[in-house]
Amino acid sequence: MGKNYFKGDLHHYEIGIFGEKIQVEVSFDNITPAWRPNLTIYYSNNEENNFSWLPATPCGHAKVKITADG
DSSP: OTTOEEEEOSSEEEEEEEOSSEEEEEEEEESSOOOOOSOEEESSSSTTSEEEOOOSOSSEEEEEEEEEOO
């Protein structure tokens, strides 16, 4: 991943993408808390083969900085 990153803690997130000609930095904060619906879909007979969904930021405030060469 090089210098790129995605980090967060269910309250604040930061994303950084650094290409040769464009750089994008995003930070966002939750306005509403993260939410896990009571939904689990099993796609085989094994417990570990499941799909669950977590809207980490159902509503938030974002700041975006884009820098491009040329």
